[in-house]
Amino acid sequence: MKHTKIIALLLCIVMAAATLLGCTGGTDTPVTTPDAGQQGGTQTNAPDGGSTGQPSTGDVKYKEEIVIAMADEFTTIDPMETTAETNQIVQDCTHDLLTDTNLTTMQNEGELVDHWEMLAPDHWRFVLKDNVTFHDGTILNVDDVEFTFQRAAEKSTTANYMAKISEFIKVDDLTFEVKLLAGDVDFNYTMAANSLAILSKEAFETMPEEDAIKIGTGPWVFEEFVSGDYVSLVRFEGSTLYPVPNTKRLVFRMIPEASARMIALENGEVDVIMTPNATDYSRLTESDDLQLITETGRTQNFVGFNLQNPDCIVTDPVFRQAVAYGIDKDEMVIAAWDGYAQVSTSMMCRDMGYYADIEGIPYDPEKAQQLFDQCGATGKTLHLVTSDAAHRTKMAENFQAQMKKYGITITVEFMQNSALTELNTSDGTTSGVELYIASWTPGKNADYMFRNPLHSTGGRNYSHLMDPEIDALIDAAVAETDTTKRAEMYKELQERITCEIIPWVPIAQPTLTLGAAKGVTGALLHPGLVHQFKMIERVIED
Amino acid sequence: MSEKAIEKQKDLILDVKNLNVRFETDDGIVRAVNGLDLEIERGHAIGLVGETGAGKTTTALALLRLVPDPPGVVECEKLELDGRDVLGMGIKELEKVRGKDISMIFQDPMTALNPVFTVGDQIAESIFLHEDVSYVEAQKRAVAMLELVGIPGERAGEYPHQFSGGMKQRVVIAIALACHPQLLIADEPTTALDVTIQAQVLDLMKNLRQQYQTSLIMITHDLGIVAEICDEVAVMYAGNIVEKGTLEDVFNRTKHPYTEGLFNSLPNIRDRKAMLTPIKGLMPDPTSLPEGCPFSPRCPYAGEDCTAPQVVRNISATHFVRCCAYDRPGFHIERKER
Amino acid sequence: MFRYIIKRILMMIPVLLGVSFVVYYLMDLAPGDIIAQMAPQDATPEQIEMMREELGMNGSVFERYFRYLGKLVQGDLGTSLSQKRPVMELFLERFPVTVELAFGSILVAILISVPLGIAAATHHRTWLDGTSMVTAMLGVSMPSFWLGLLLIMLFALKLGWLPSGGREGFAALILPALTLGANQAGSLTRITRSSMLDVIRQDYLRTARAKGVSEKQVIRKHALKNALIPIITVFGSTLGGAFGGAIMIETVFSWPGVGRLTVRAINDRDMTLATGCIIMFTMFMTLTILLVDIAYAFVDPRIKARYSK
Amino acid sequence: MLLLTRASKRAIRSEVNAVETVKRKFTAAELQQYKKRSMFGEVWRNYKKSPSAMIGLVVLVIIIVVAIVAQFIYDYDTDIVQQNIKERFQTPSAEHPFGTDQYGRDVLTRVLYGAKYSLAVGIVSVAISCVLGSSLGLIAGYYGGFTENLILRVCEVFAGIPSVLLGIAIMSAFGQSIVVLMFAIGLVYVPMFARTARAAVLPVRDQEYIEAARVSGVGDLKIIFGHVLPNAMSPIIVQVTMGVANGILTASSLSFLGLGVPVPAPEWGAMLSGGREFIRDYGYLTLFPGLAIMITVLVFNLMGDGLRDALDPKLKQ
Numbered sequence A: 001m002k003h004t005k006i007i008a009l010l011l012c013i014v015m016a017a018a019t020l021l022g023c024t025g026g027t028d029t030p031v032t033t034p035d036a037g038q039q040g041g042t043q044t045n046a047p048d049g050g051s052t053g054q055p056s057t058g059d060v061k062y063k064e065e066i067v068i069a070m071a072d073e074f075t076t077i078d079p080m081e082t083t084a085e086t087n088q089i090v091q092d093c094t095h096d097l098l099t100d101t102n103l104t105t106m107q108n109e110g111e112l113v114d115h116w117e118m119l120a121p122d123h124w125r126f127v128l129k130d131n132v133t134f135h136d137g138t139i140l141n142v143d144d145v146e147f148t149f150q151r152a153a154e155k156s157t158t159a160n161y162m163a164k165i166s167e168f169i170k171v172d173d174l175t176f177e178v179k180l181l182a183g184d185v186d187f188n189y190t191m192a193a194n195s196l197a198i199l200s201k202e203a204f205e206t207m208p209e210e211d212a213i214k215i216g217t218g219p220w221v222f223e224e225f226v227s228g229d230y231v232s233l234v235r236f237e238g239s240t241l242y243p244v245p246n247t248k249r250l251v252f253r254m255i256p257e258a259s260a261r262m263i264a265l266e267n268g269e270v271d272v273i274m275t276p277n278a279t280d281y282s283r284l285t286e287s288d289d290l291q292l293i294t295e296t297g298r299t300q301n302f303v304g305f306n307l308q309n310p311d312c313i314v315t316d317p318v319f320r321q322a323v324a325y326g327i328d329k330d331e332m333v334i335a336a337w338d339g340y341a342q343v344s345t346s347m348m349c350r351d352m353g354y355y356a357d358i359e360g361i362p363y364d365p366e367k368a369q370q371l372f373d374q375c376g377a378t379g380k381t382l383h384l385v386t387s388d389a390a391h392r393t394k395m396a397e398n399f400q401a402q403m404k405k406y407g408i409t410i411t412v413e414f415m416q417n418s419a420l421t422e423l424n425t426s427d428g429t430t431s432g433v434e435l436y437i438a439s440w441t442p443g444k445n446a447d448y449m450f451r452n453p454l455h456s457t458g459g460r461n462y463s464h465l466m467d468p469e470i471d472a473l474i475d476a477a478v479a480e481t482d483t484t485k486r487a488e489m490y491k492e493l494q495e496r497i498t499c500e501i502i503p504w505v506p507i508a509q510p511t512l513t514l515g516a517a518k519g520v521t522g523a524l525l526h527p528g529l530v531h532q533f534k535m536i537e538r539v540i541e542d
Numbered sequence B: 001m002s003e004k005a006i007e008k009q010k011d012l013i014l015d016v017k018n019l020n021v022r023f024e025t026d027d028g029i030v031r032a033v034n035g036l037d038l039e040i041e042r043g044h045a046i047g048l049v050g051e052t053g054a055g056k057t058t059t060a061l062a063l064l065r066l067v068p069d070p071p072g073v074v075e076c077e078k079l080e081l082d083g084r085d086v087l088g089m090g091i092k093e094l095e096k097v098r099g100k101d102i103s104m105i106f107q108d109p110m111t112a113l114n115p116v117f118t119v120g121d122q123i124a125e126s127i128f129l130h131e132d133v134s135y136v137e138a139q140k141r142a143v144a145m146l147e148l149v150g151i152p153g154e155r156a157g158e159y160p161h162q163f164s165g166g167m168k169q170r171v172v173i174a175i176a177l178a179c180h181p182q183l184l185i186a187d188e189p190t191t192a193l194d195v196t197i198q199a200q201v202l203d204l205m206k207n208l209r210q211q212y213q214t215s216l217i218m219i220t221h222d223l224g225i226v227a228e229i230c231d232e233v234a235v236m237y238a239g240n241i242v243e244k245g246t247l248e249d250v251f252n253r254t255k256h257p258y259t260e261g262l263f264n265s266l267p268n269i270r271d272r273k274a275m276l277t278p279i280k281g282l283m284p285d286p287t288s289l290p291e292g293c294p295f296s297p298r299c300p301y302a303g304e305d306c307t308a309p310q311v312v313r314n315i316s317a318t319h320f321v322r323c324c325a326y327d328r329p330g331f332h333i334e335r336k337e338r
Numbered sequence C: 001m002f003r004y005i006i007k008r009i010l011m012m013i014p015v016l017l018g019v020s021f022v023v024y025y026l027m028d029l030a031p032g033d034i035i036a037q038m039a040p041q042d043a044t045p046e047q048i049e050m051m052r053e054e055l056g057m058n059g060s061v062f063e064r065y066f067r068y069l070g071k072l073v074q075g076d077l078g079t080s081l082s083q084k085r086p087v088m089e090l091f092l093e094r095f096p097v098t099v100e101l102a103f104g105s106i107l108v109a110i111l112i113s114v115p116l117g118i119a120a121a122t123h124h125r126t127w128l129d130g131t132s133m134v135t136a137m138l139g140v141s142m143p144s145f146w147l148g149l150l151l152i153m154l155f156a157l158k159l160g161w162l163p164s165g166g167r168e169g170f171a172a173l174i175l176p177a178l179t180l181g182a183n184q185a186g187s188l189t190r191i192t193r194s195s196m197l198d199v200i201r202q203d204y205l206r207t208a209r210a211k212g213v214s215e216k217q218v219i220r221k222h223a224l225k226n227a228l229i230p231i232i233t234v235f236g237s238t239l240g241g242a243f244g245g246a247i248m249i250e251t252v253f254s255w256p257g258v259g260r261l262t263v264r265a266i267n268d269r270d271m272t273l274a275t276g277c278i279i280m281f282t283m284f285m286t287l288t289i290l291l292v293d294i295a296y297a298f299v300d301p302r303i304k305a306r307y308s309k
Numbered sequence D: 001m002l003l004l005t006r007a008s009k010r011a012i013r014s015e016v017n018a019v020e021t022v023k024r025k026f027t028a029a030e031l032q033q034y035k036k037r038s039m040f041g042e043v044w045r046n047y048k049k050s051p052s053a054m055i056g057l058v059v060l061v062i063i064i065v066v067a068i069v070a071q072f073i074y075d076y077d078t079d080i081v082q083q084n085i086k087e088r089f090q091t092p093s094a095e096h097p098f099g100t101d102q103y104g105r106d107v108l109t110r111v112l113y114g115a116k117y118s119l120a121v122g123i124v125s126v127a128i129s130c131v132l133g134s135s136l137g138l139i140a141g142y143y144g145g146f147t148e149n150l151i152l153r154v155c156e157v158f159a160g161i162p163s164v165l166l167g168i169a170i171m172s173a174f175g176q177s178i179v180v181l182m183f184a185i186g187l188v189y190v191p192m193f194a195r196t197a198r199a200a201v202l203p204v205r206d207q208e209y210i211e212a213a214r215v216s217g218v219g220d221l222k223i224i225f226g227h228v229l230p231n232a233m234s235p236i237i238v239q240v241t242m243g244v245a246n247g248i249l250t251a252s253s254l255s256f257l258g259l260g261v262p263v264p265a266p267e268w269g270a271m272l273s274g275g276r277e278f279i280r281d282y283g284y285l286t287l288f289p290g291l292a293i294m295i296t297v298l299v300f301n302l303m304g305d306g307l308r309d310a311l312d313p314k315l316k317q
Helices: A002-023 A036-040 A085-094 A142-154 A201-206 A258-266 A278-286 A317-326 A329-337 A365-375 A390-405 A417-425 A446-454 A468-479 A483-501 B002-009 B056-063 B091-097 B119-130 B135-148 B153-157 B165-177 B195-212 B223-229 B247-252 B257-264 C002-029 C034-038 C045-054 C061-072 C087-122 C127-141 C144-158 C171-200 C203-211 C215-252 C258-268 C271-299 C301-308 D002-021 D028-048 D051-073 D076-081 D107-143 D145-160 D163-174 D178-188 D190-205 D208-215 D220-256 D268-278 D284-311
Strands: A065-070 A099-102 A107-110 A113-120 A123-128 A165-170 A175-180 A220-226 A230-235 A249-254 A272-274 A290-295 A300-305 A341-343 A381-387 A409-415 A435-440 A504-510 A512-517 A537-540 B012-025 B028-041 B045-049 B072-075 B078-081 B102-105 B183-187 B215-220 B232-237 B240-246
Touching: A065 A258, A085 A220, A085 A230, A085 A249, A107 A113, A142 A165, A142 A175, A142 A201, A258 A272, A258 A278, A258 A512, A258 C144, A258 D268, A278 A290, A278 A512, A300 A317, A300 A390, A317 A365, A317 A390, A317 A483, A317 A504, A329 A341, A329 A390, A329 A504, A381 A390, A381 A417, A390 A409, A390 A435, A390 D076, A409 A417, A417 A435, A417 C034, A435 A446, A446 A468, A446 A483, A468 A483, B012 B056, B012 B215, B028 B056, B028 B215, B028 B232, B028 B240, B045 B056, B045 B223, B056 B183, B056 B215, B102 B165, B102 C203, B119 B135, B119 B153, B119 B165, B119 C203, B135 B153, B135 B165, B165 B183, B165 B195, B165 C203, B195 B223, B215 B223, B223 B247, B232 B247, B232 B257, B240 B247, B240 B257, C002 C061, C002 C271, C002 D145, C002 D163, C034 C045, C061 C271, C087 C127, C087 C171, C087 C215, C087 C258, C087 C271, C127 C171, C127 D051, C127 D220, C127 D284, C144 C171, C144 C215, C144 D220, C144 D268, C144 D284, C171 C215, C203 C215, C215 C258, C215 C271, C215 D163, C258 C271, C258 D163, C271 D145, C271 D163, D028 D051, D028 D284, D051 D107, D051 D284, D076 D107, D107 D145, D107 D178, D107 D190, D107 D220, D107 D268, D107 D284, D145 D190, D163 D178, D163 D220, D178 D190, D178 D220, D190 D220, D208 D220, D220 D268, D220 D284, D268 D284
Parallel strands: A065 A249, A065 A272, A381 A409, A381 A435, B045 B215, B045 B232, B102 B183, B183 B215
Antiparallel strands: A099 A107, A113 A123, A123 A175, A165 A175, A220 A230, A230 A249, A272 A512, A290 A512, A300 A435, A300 A504, A341 A504, B012 B028, B012 B072, B012 B078, B232 B240
């Protein structure tokens, strides 16, 4: 009897092990890791959503419903209540902005605005497009814009934009002028903020707020929202600004796990998936039924230093230089993004206006070791904080390993993103931060790229750089109207920041990706991850 | 010739030959019943007497084939109930016999009733199982049965915890007698009860037995009860019957040294000052019984011959004893005067 | 009985208040707050102050807590800071989804554990007993999220029989319920077995057998009903465990339940939502245990008698 | 055997009484010592009878030995921290029996080296909850009244919050580190121990020998630790064993949610969490740490089961 129990035990273990091995038996298939250079080719995307894509009648058949798997939860349709990308992606389908970034050309263009004119840096005139229909059938006019601005002024998420405006002048039904408190040559970019989507004044006057907020001008009409599960939209049959989509229904499903999203895509449960795992890229490109949609990213990831930390070696420029020489960025790109990222040489993002292709600091381990020894960093222990986002944790772990080679121990602390933001924006002399890993997506203009993270008054100056010369240079560049001179200034800024001051070491710009079923077109990738699905469609073959 | 005639005359309700029960446990094999033979005539009441651990209850369970298996192993040459072979019965047949032809009353009424069913249901279940009646009818008869054992019929809907010990035992009796079995085994039915209640329950059993002409095996260690209720007595020791006979035979013509010891250890009602003479020693460990007579280590008359296997000796037609000392010339035992 | 229930419900109140304070305070201790999460990248300090006031996040933690408590005692859980919707509404929207999962898993657990436990008990010390117990033990010992991943690999990916996640149709419930149920089944099997072993030794089963009740009926009718009593007592805690375990399972299977909502709320530092959800969660768990206790009375007449006294 | 034990226990108990009241020279501690020793032998004899419990014990010893040996044969800096990107994702081979992970680190090394984290988290956290919870439970059970009520209510508060959520909240509040993890899990299981200890004390509280000790002026603390605690010992020991199993599981859950031991420590839950992304192509990355967790937890559960049977021989009847 005793024996039977032992046998039973062994049997169970064997059975369990067999089941487990059965599940993972597919590990033998060799999967090649793509190298960083391979990913340049962008998959075919639909042409600019605004002009083409007329529903072709006749032989082409479109899938009636497209399901997009999102990583995060949708929470609200109210554009002024949120800055979360997931919400903005959905809102982008239902609501429109005065101006928007054309994701194909990356230029700021009018969306609801037909054209605009800068009368003076503090005086702007906008002319709306004619005959734009809201979901409730009313036609867009200046009153709707004014109403939207008034509402935005009362909302804390948008108040800062409205605070710039001193006066709103209605010229006629389609024309309005805006006077600003201070000159801003980039005011048209402000109007591209997703939270400033134009709402229908009449809807708010005739309907309860929770219904009125759903009324926009976009080609999709809000249908249903099941918290934590999905949000669904139906096409706007009366759409005038955009053509009526070929897809009848658009569903955004929330699947937090990347691997689960991938499986759902393969099983045909969904048509498009957000942020697939890097390990699934090859699966997507090699499959006959799937595709990987890529776009060059515009998010700069970097290892930063707190320059105000009173007693830490990170304030020593030699140390920072040593780190810059010491990081093997190619290796980090493989570790963090499986190779799907573009190594940065400059602190500025590639593909932005005024980007100068500077050489930066190359990887040179001997030099790094020499510099580390010189500043006495070898043998020291430093603390690095970053958020718990997957690629950042991987960067941190790889950085830790790389620094170990130089005899420097890095302890790592992951925190929730808002905690990291709070810590990094608090007083640098007392925050205790030594090193950090963060990223920066300058969605707008060049000034934004430099001012926010590097100006002493910048909102995201995590490195706490307080350099009057840099401040002056940033201020001078934004006021410069001569583009050649402005370009020179930005080049100087890039070189000084990247090679001399080094408040951070730029690592890479990860490639933007979407996974999709074959036949899906019309998805436009956004550097800030607010991808556009307005004109998404999927051709099906009989 | 005459023996055969006697045999024919005998109307046996129960006939057991060479019953062996052993329990195979981690600590060894416990031999609870060893080669027991038992015959009971219809309508007779036999008292099965012995110390705790003598194998009385196990014997009873073996008769119903209720010895838990594992660890219990039952081996038997012959087990006939009312002429029918119980040994060869399939489980279905057996279930029909249990409760119908042979019933059992258990020792502890506190635990013998299922706490989550009403007493009415518990009695009715037996009737419903064995008689061809509807459940409503079965319940009606259960109420009647309750009243028969002296419990008001309206209490049929109550649960066991609402009854006192004596009342519970009455319910147990009602369950056992619900289908008028031919043979009733009562396993120390009064041990767990107060003395006054004991008398009532015994009276009840006596009356009911007479009413239904039920044969009875009364398991007890109380010789008083045996004297009151039974016609015959079988004395058990270490898993076997050492002496069997009529009341007269065993009580007045005691033959086995162990029976003698039992009587000697009883308090003398007439002389309360007299010292008790308990049997020396303890029951042998059932995992390692001594060879031959199991009582020999405690027996004042033990001799060399006791280690040999014991054979039954007929003292008279009704009186048997399992003791080799009677092969010794002139052997007799000494019983204290009562 | 009624008075007893009222008493139990009243006793819940201080516990829930305690829970609210503990969670609220822990959330406040946590670095980072909702403002940092919600503010635009280029928000001004004034704007941040404005948001703080708008969300009622100004003042010391005690001030804020007592403001929150003032509403709480009136049954108002407040508004979610991140989603700007009443917490109660959000909770009630998601809770049935978790209940579905929890009950699904309990059903799976019962379907596995009761037969397994009974088989183990009735075949005490045989290979069946050993196998059942080790299987049960494995169920308890496996990290549920790991089992979930393995099941997804097998059934969703390799075989393609079941969806990998989401909540569309009955099929979507199977894997999460199985994963969570396997975990619950472990402890339930052990309890069923020991409870059954206890009952099997009882004299009243012998009485039933002696009556001529068939072995099947003895187990199903006489033994099971008695064995159920201790099983039901742990049912409350099993259900509690299922709710707790649902948090991990919801993450693995993209199950849009209240567990995921709560984890998200904690990560977002959405104090009202996190606190509200946990209070409601705790309340439902306590109520479930109360319900189980009442159900217990119905199975066991002895206990029912005690209540009515 | 059982009867004997019970009888001997009863005998010892009355002996204690007699000694306490008649002549106090014979200290209770000495008698307890005697009792404990005999109890230990008895328990061990019972424990040995269960093959599964013995397997559990043997495997645990192996795990502990492995955890210790791994600290000597592997160097933290070179084997754990260092990465080797060029050799990432190597499927199990002779050179790397468990393969290599996404950073090219040997998985076997990490699994072996990581044993100490899971064991440490499980054991230390349970030690915390055991000491804290049992003391609270003993105090509650011994003093009764208001103290008991207060302790019970507070425990109910912490028991009411689902353990993973409470763990997440504590980890969020105090930051990510192995010490916080231990305390978080420790705190989560305090109510369980408090309840167990209290339940064990209640029947003993009014026993005569406690009364006798109290009357003869023995201090409360001495009574609690000298007389009451030994009686609560068996359920607490079982609880501790099972608690370690639960602690390891909860720790792995928190690690899986990204709230565990900081990188690059090869805690199994964190390894699982890291490998989850690659489960389809490199399933061994989750398989081995998952198996390691399962086996370790199983071992503690088997031992807990064995101990329960050994300490409570009623079931063996």
